[in-house]
Amino acid sequence: xATRTENVVKMLKDLQASTPDVExxxxxxxxGLIIASALPADVEEDRMAAMSAAMLSLGERTSEELQxxxxxxxxxxxxxxxxxxxxxxxxxxxxxMARKDAKxxxxxxxxxxxxxxxxxxx
Amino acid sequence: MSTELETYKxxxxxxxxxxxxxxxxxxxxxxxxxxxxRMMYLTGExxxxxxxxxxxxxxxxxxxxxxxxxxxxxxxxxxLWKNEEDGDYIYEEDGTRKVRMVFKDCxxxxxxxxxGTEMNGVFCQIAHGLFGGLLxxxxxxxxxxxxxxxxxxxxxKILEFK
Numbered sequence: 150x151a152t153r154t155e156n157v158v159k160m161l162k163d164l165q166a167s168t169p170d171v172e173x174x175x176x177x178x179x180x181g182l183i184i185a186s187a188l189p190a191d192v193e194e195d196r197m198a199a200m201s202a203a204m205l206s207l208g209e210r211t212s213e214e215l216q217x218x219x220x221x222x223x224x225x226x227x228x229x230x231x232x233x234x235x236x237x238x239x240x241x242x243x244x245x246m247a248r249k250d251a252k253x254x255x256x257x258x259x260x261x262x263x264x265x266x267x268x269x270x271x
Numbered sequence: 272m273s274t275e276l277e278t279y280k281x282x283x284x285x286x287x288x289x290x291x292x293x294x295x296x297x298x299x300x301x302x303x304x305x306x307x308x309r310m311m312y313l314t315g316e317x318x319x320x321x322x323x324x325x326x327x328x329x330x331x332x333x334x335x336x337x338x339x340x341x342x343x344x345x346x347x348x349x350x351l352w353k354n355e356e357d358g359d360y361i362y363e364e365d366g367t368r369k370v371r372m373v374f375k376d377c378x379x380x381x382x383x384x385x386x387g388t389e390m391n392g393v394f395c396q397i398a399h400g401l402f403g404g405l406l407x408x409x410x411x412x413x414x415x416x417x418x419x420x421x422x423x424x425x426x427x428k429i430l431e432f433k
Contacts, residue, residue, distance in 0.1 A: 181308070182309060198309070199313055202305070202309070203303040203304060203306040203307060205304070206302070206306060
């Protein structure tokens with residue numbers, strides 16, 4: 150029987166397979182620790198996990214402070230692509246790196262579905 | 272006391288007060304959530320790894336600890352610890368090798384005790400990362416340091432070999 154981590158890794162691989170714009174993805178705990186990942190070798194997993202969890206929390210506080218309601222996602226656009234963070238249940242964060250020409254509507258939709266499924270596991 | 276010495280004393284006292292505020296960590300946790308501890312740990316670890324490059328290498332934990340404390344000259348007072356019934360310092364839990372350590376002194380303990388600040392806040396996480404990073408460099412082995420117990424006389428920590 151597959152472990153929860155194996156199940157999450159499979160979900161991340163499915164997300165990357167169904168959305169070609171996704172370059173890499175990870176699920177991290179709110180404590181900033183990695184739960185599962187499909188990241189390139191040159192990405193420092195530990196640092197990425199801590200930054201993702203902290204960034205999501207900062208986004209939640211900002212949205213709350215500026216009275217913009219419950220946070221849906223944190224969206225970072227760089228010259229070479231995107232990083233999108235979404236909460237996956239109460240205890241995890243889904244972090245996705247996407248190409249600069251990514252179709253964002255499709256990306257957000259697939260991420261939301263994946264985040265909801267992951268959220269049921271934690 | 273000379274004016275210059277008085278100024279140094281006051282500056283040091285103010286500095287430890289600022290550090291005690293940082294050690295408290297409530298404001299950081301309010302913004303960055305629970306991940307602030309991990310972020311602080313990784314920050315300390317990075318510096319520890321760089322600092323550890325100045326120290327010789329050994330895979331022996333006892334020797335590594337001795338070398339680290341010698342290099343840092345009285346800043347850390349730490350030793351390995353085991354229960355009376357345990358044969359060895361190193362034990363295995365959940366498939367991971369671990370060792371308990373007692374810290375009788377460290378820079379954060381001094382600050383927390385001087386200002387009555389609760390221990391095991393974010394500043395402790397920087398110190399854990401720093402100490403872990405130093406050991407990692409000396410032993411060429413990935414480790415993680417966490418607090419099992421903090422107290423006025425000493426702190427008990429767990430060093431995990433990754």
